Amino acid sequence: MEPITIYKGRAAALDRKNVDTDQIIPKQFLKRIERSGFGEFLFYNWRFDEDGKERPDFELNQPHNQNTSILIAGENFGCGSSREHAPWSLKDYGFDIVIAPSFADIFKSNCMKNGMVPIALTQDEVKYLMERVSAPDYELTIDLPNQTLIDGQGFEVSFEIHPYWKEMLVKGWDEISITLQYDEEISAYEQQKKVVSST
């Protein structure tokens, strides 16, 4: 996993609430057995019409949203299915950071396992950013160690992230290799198993 510390990028606004993972990556693209190559299917049914042609009115197809790497969306982003294909497709398309007033639990966790930062801001802060991101020179800077987001034009907010996840993301660690260091504790737990039968 690539470490993330200070991140700069332009943002795209998707002003919709409750964007579910069926929209982020529709089910017909979940059959691949690799982790890569999902970006071209991101928001497929919103981006393309039935003949496979781009829908010009969809937010990400608009010219000012090209070459963006931060996605700003409405509340409860990533609800529904647990498919990790959702962050895989966002990342493969080019989004490393997602900003929203709130995230669905499983999606949020899936993002952090893939070196992506989900940033929850207030409704007002999200609205403020959405109103400004279409300007060509508007850039956001995320300082993950210090948990701040600035726009270089006087807007600065801090955001919450669990210290464990922050460290994982900043250092780009592989979580399984860390957990394997707890092998003794896991074995001890298994030995004195407190509840439930064997399977």
Next chain:
Amino acid sequence: MGKSIIEKIWDRHIVNEEENKPDLLYIDLQYIHEVTSPQAFEGLRLKGRKVRRPDRTFATMDHNVPTVNRYFIEDDIARKQLEALDQNCKEFGIRLADLDSPEQGIVHVIGPELGLTQPGMTIVCGDSHTSTHGAFGSIAFGIGTSEVEHVLATQTLWQTKPKTLKLEVNGKLGQGVMAKDVILYVISKFGVDFGTGHIIEYCGEVFRDMSMEERMTVCNMSIEGGARAGLVAPDETTFSYIKGRKYVPKGVEFEQYVQEWKSLASDEDAVYDQEIILDGSLISPMVSWGTNPGMASGVDGNVPTFAEDIIDSKELNRALEYMGLEEGMPITNIPVQHVFIGSCTNSRIEDLRQAAEMIDGQTVQKGVRAMVVPGSQSVKRQAEDEGLDEIFKSAGFEWRESGCSMCLSMNPDAVPSGEHCASTSNRNFEGRQGAGARTHLVSPAMAAAAAIYGKFVDIRNLKKTEQVH
């Protein structure tokens, strides 16, 4: 201060606890299916890692499997995914209920059937509807593929302790009102994210009176309210359901477990982060009209209007446009061209019995395509033993093989664009049952009635209602 069942189970599974870290939680059981596991096994192979506890892992094939001619999988990529699961299970020594197995079925149907799911456990699967298993008094939640790999390698997960939410529904449900209606009512009232960050404990007379099948329907849809998990404390209903099942301990050992499982019940002075109390007698049979499970109304109600201001006008506009509905129209004026009875929400034997009772010698309306997809091979055999398949077939329903089928249409079963489907599944998201498909979530009895009438009807006004529920 007392503890809730959620805290009791959580605390018993903590392997490591330290400051500034989530808890390292032991996972008793992991279910695996073909769609969310191939990349996890590949990850293990790339690092030369083993599966720590193959004996605490169980796999099946469900999402991609055809429900007719099930051995002929036209889609090359889908077939490769099934083959990959077969090879991965062989390589890592994991039990697999494949297409040849009499135990095959939807993962959330077969786990409880086999007695793998038991009270007090922590259970995960790369599938958000893992919350189903909470019906047995376990903490069961969906995870992503990276977490699937993490559990395969370590049998643990780093998890921050969730908040607790007590959802109490008191009173008696009216005739024709079922578990599906209760959970759709709750989500329509509180929204699709009221449970985010929480585990729900379902309490009160309504859930106590429910069978295990009904509790599974409720817990299944916890995730549609944003909660990763929801559970019901185990009781005599639970114990009598699991007793004698394949993987459940027998005899004296079983009785010892029952004593331990009883001790899981929440203490009377347990404190929850949130509490909700509702009156079950106020619930009508529900129908979803929009593009998420919170957009639902009683069958005796209407599609909302912009003036009512219940839903953000932009969201309402998008939903009505996609669904092809007018604001304010009565739910009973919505036409139905497809009916799907199946999915991990409502494909168990009791669900099929309720749908069959509703049919009672009537036939599917002309122009309606209706199908029943049993949740497992075991449910299918039992339904056939009871003659339910004949009731469905002679009414004009298609009788299929088990799998996820039209709940998410990864296999060939789909609804054409612009057509309406009365579905017993769990999600009415855009495109879920096919590009442009218009899904309406309902109970099995409501779905069967919609098949007969070609539109939604209030089953409480039908003579047969007295026999249902």
